[in-house]
Amino acid sequence: MIGAGPTGVTAALDIFNAGLKVVLVHRPGKDPCAVGRAETVHAATLASLKRSGIEISALRQAVSPLEGVTSKWGNGDVFNEVADQRFVITRALFDDCLLAAARMLGVPIVDGAVEAIDNTGGQLTVVLRDGRSLAASFVLDATGRSAKWAHRFGAKENKIDTLTALSATYSAPELKKILVVEAVEDGWFSSVPDLKDGRQVTFFTDRTVIGTSHGRRDLLLARLSETSLLRHLSGQNPHEPPKLWAADLKTLDQSARSNLIAIGDAAQTIDPLSGSGMTAAIHNGRSAANAIIAHRHSGRTLSSLEHSRRAEFENHLRLRAAYYNVENRFAQGRFWTARRTCV
Numbered sequence: 001m002i003g004a005g006p007t008g009v010t011a012a013l014d015i016f017n018a019g020l021k022v023v024l025v026h027r028p029g030k031d032p033c034a035v036g037r038a039e040t041v042h043a044a045t046l047a048s049l050k051r052s053g054i055e056i057s058a059l060r061q062a063v064s065p066l067e068g069v070t071s072k073w074g075n076g077d078v079f080n081e082v083a084d085q086r087f088v089i090t091r092a093l094f095d096d097c098l099l100a101a102a103r104m105l106g107v108p109i110v111d112g113a114v115e116a117i118d119n120t121g122g123q124l125t126v127v128l129r130d131g132r133s134l135a136a137s138f139v140l141d142a143t144g145r146s147a148k149w150a151h152r153f154g155a156k157e158n159k160i161d162t163l164t165a166l167s168a169t170y171s172a173p174e175l176k177k178i179l180v181v182e183a184v185e186d187g188w189f190s191s192v193p194d195l196k197d198g199r200q201v202t203f204f205t206d207r208t209v210i211g212t213s214h215g216r217r218d219l220l221l222a223r224l225s226e227t228s229l230l231r232h233l234s235g236q237n238p239h240e241p242p243k244l245w246a247a248d249l250k251t252l253d254q255s256a257r258s259n260l261i262a263i264g265d266a267a268q269t270i271d272p273l274s275g276s277g278m279t280a281a282i283h284n285g286r287s288a289a290n291a292i293i294a295h296r297h298s299g300r301t302l303s304s305l306e307h308s309r310r311a312e313f314e315n316h317l318r319l320r321a322a323y324y325n326v327e328n329r330f331a332q333g334r335f336w337t338a339r340r341t342c343v
């Protein structure tokens with residue numbers, strides 16, 4: 001298993017718990033995609049980790065409950081809802097806790113970087129940068145959006161959009177435990193409390209809107225001032241310069257017979273508007289783990305794995321079109337029209 005994010009850790013645990021030999025290769029150091037990022041997850045996602053043996057108590061320091069959701073989406077009315085069983089997580093800390101739990105449960109973990117993977121006669125050899133090597137029947141690529149090894153093994157990427165996230169943290173104690181979502185003309189905002197005294201504000205838009213690095217702070221300010229729920233933050237300087245994250249929707253075409261399988265975000269990503277990215281990634285990794293377990297125990301082929309993954313992605317595209325169709329104030333805008341149909 002290459003990559004120790006939520007997908008890699010849970011899928012490695014499932015394989016380990018089934019009594020098969022698995023090694024989790026963890027790249028030491030902080031994951032740049034997780035540092036400084038707060039995300040929201042549903043209680044069901046946390047509960048599902050328990051199926052892999054991870055107790056919620058092991059994640060406590062990285063998780064805090066949300067109290068409510070305030071949104072302005074659709075005809076411009078503001079909705080206030082109780083955040084039923086939703087939590088905000090500090091991603092870097094959350095990932096550290098998951099890895100520590102896997103270590104404690106006995107999953108063999110190798111700290112190191114993969115240099116090369118050799119595929120000779122169906123037997124894979126994973127060579128680490130320090131010269132160590134691991135023989136494997138399967139390699140699971142759980143390296144997130146980069147899908148580094150799946151690409152090297154010939155998987156082709158289908159990019160559905162160029163969604164990009166521009167994110168900064170502000171002081172806003174008055175909105176402390178509320179998730180705020182609001183649509184603007186060329187994108188939408190999501191804002192969550194971080195675990196300190198700040199509020200992470202993320203503007204999701206198309207890559208072309210972001211432009212050069214110089215104008216990012218001004219762009220964020222300009223778009224914040226178009227909102228009604230977050231406008232008051234536009235008078236403040238963010239704690240640090242805004243960060244840019246790729247959030248594009250994409251799926252990999254990979255061979256159903258390959259013994260190198262991309263899982264989680266490496267296999268496909270979903271629109272963050274759904275708030276279910278991590279759930280979908282873990283589910284995808286778990287399906288691959290189960291298929292490998294069934295294959296090793298009873299010789300079942302893995303052929304249905306790719307088929308069901310594609311069906312899940314198509315379902316997501318339909319759901320995404322439904323979400324974006326609800327917003328009707330910016331009907332002519334390019335950002336919105338591109339997402340209203342099921343590609």
Ligand SMILES: Cc1cc2nc3c(=O)[nH]c(=O)nc-3n(C[C@H](O)[C@H](O)[C@H](O)COP(=O)(O)OP(=O)(O)OC[C@H]3O[C@@H](n4cnc5c(N)ncnc54)[C@H](O)[C@@H]3O)c2cc1C
Pocket residue numbers: 002003004005006007008025026027030031032033038039040041095113114142143144145146148165202245246247263264265266272275276277278279281
């Ligand atoms: C801006 C943004 C906001 C989001 N907000 C939410 C949200 O609120 N709620 C939600 O549920 N989802 C959210 N998501 C989606 C969620 O972050 C992903 O679905 C989830 O992180 C996928 O987990 P993963 O383990 O598949 O990949 P990742 O979390 O990307 O983990 C990949 C792991 O592989 C490691 N790695 C990478 N390359 C290598 C390598 N060469 N060798 C070894 N290790 C490697 C990385 O260090 C990392 O540990 C958001 C996504 C974005 C972009």
